[in-house]
C-alpha cells in the first residue's frame with residue numbers, strides 16, 4: 550500500500566507543478582490562502598486514496614470530512630500554501646492514514662526536491678527509501694524551527710517571546726513555511742527542535758508519526774496531541790530538549806492567558 554500512496558503523492562506533485570490558470574483566494578483571515586491547486590489536489594487525493602481503501606473516510610484541509618469509520622485519511626493537499634502561492638518551491642503533500650484515530654501511516658512528499666518521507670507505525674521512518682533518525686545534538690547545538698502564528702497574529706507576542714528565550718540557547722532559528730516538511734527535517738536530523746502555536750491535524754498527522762518513528766519526541770503542551778482539533782505542537786530530537794521547550798511554551802501560554810497554571 551505504501552508504494553501506491555507514494556505514486557499517488559507523486560501525481561499530486563505533478564498537479565502542483567502546473568501553475569497555468571492558478572487562482573488564489575483568502576479564507577478566514579487574509580494570510581490564510583487557498584489556491585485552485587489546493588482544491589484540485591485535494592479532489593484528486595480524495596478520489597485516489599478512497600479507491601485504494603474503499604472503507605475509509607477522508608478529512609482534507611479544504612473540503613473537510615467525508616464519511617466515517619475505522620480508517621481515515623487525513624490530508625493536507627498543499628502544506629505551505631503561502632509558499633506555493635508565491636512559487637517559493639517549498640511546499641509538501643501530507644497524507645496520513647489513521648486506524649481508530651491513531652496514525653498508522655504517514656507520508657510527506659516535497660515535489661520540488663523529490664523528497665519522499667514515510668513511516669508506518671512500528672516500522673521506522675524513511676526518506677526516499679533510506680532509514681532516517683533524529684540527530685543527537687544537544688540543545689546548545691540545535692537548529693530551532695518555529696513560526697510566529699501567521700494566521701492568528703494575536704499570538705505573535707507569545708511566539709516571539711518563546712523565540713527570544715530559545716534563540717540564545719540554540720545555534721539558530723529557521724522557518725520553512727510547511728510544518729509537515731519541518732517535522733520531516735527534524736526526523737532526518739537536519740533540524741533539532743520545533744514549535745508551532747497552532748496546527749491542524751492535516752498539518753501534523755503524517756509528520757508526527759514520521760518524527761516518532763525516527764526516534765524523536767513530539768506532542769502538545771499537556772500530553773500527546775490528538776487528531777480532532779487544533780493543537781500547539783512541540784517536537785525535539787532529545788527528551789530533555791523536548792521537556793525544556795515544552796516548559797518554556799507552557800509558561801508563555803500561561804502568561805498569554807491561553808492556559809491556566
Ligand code: LIP
Pocket residue numbers: 610625627628629630631696699700725726727728729745747748749752
Ligand atoms: C500551514 C503550515 C505552516 C504553518 C501554518 C499552516 P497550510 O499550512 O504548514 O507552516 O505555519 O500554521 O498550517 O495552510 O499552508 O496548509
